[in-house]
Amino acid sequence: MAIVRIANLVVDAAQLEQYKAALKEEIEESLRTEPGVLTLYAVAARDEPWRFTILEIYEDQTAYEAHLRAPHFIKYKFATEGMVTSLQLLEADPLIPEMKVK
Numbered sequence: 001m002a003i004v005r006i007a008n009l010v011v012d013a014a015q016l017e018q019y020k021a022a023l024k025e026e027i028e029e030s031l032r033t034e035p036g037v038l039t040l041y042a043v044a045a046r047d048e049p050w051r052f053t054i055l056e057i058y059e060d061q062t063a064y065e066a067h068l069r070a071p072h073f074i075k076y077k078f079a080t081e082g083m084v085t086s087l088q089l090l091e092a093d094p095l096i097p098e099m100k101v102k
Contacts, residue, residue: 001097003064004057004058005058005091005092007087008090011085012050033072039055039056
């Protein structure tokens with residue numbers, strides 16, 4: 001069963017560009033190298049560009065756990081630790097579980 005998570009983050013505005021670069025690198029590497037990562041889609045609020053929402057969809061629990069152990073994810077977590085001022089994680093259930101993610 002797919003694992004769906006929504007991450008809501010607030011980033012220190014003074015470090016916004018560094019954070020965006022680190023996030024972009026992590027997402028691209030995850031999608032390129034981890035077959036169990038089905039979607040990582042990040043958006044920033046238009047009027048508050050330091051607020052991010054990331055939709056994460058993993059093939060299953062094993063894929064999610066592998067993602068957390070991936071070197072590029074660990075690099076991202078340590079690099080952005082002082083940039084993220086707030087993090088809320090929401091576990092979600094898909095409305096249409098059989099829907100395919102491209």
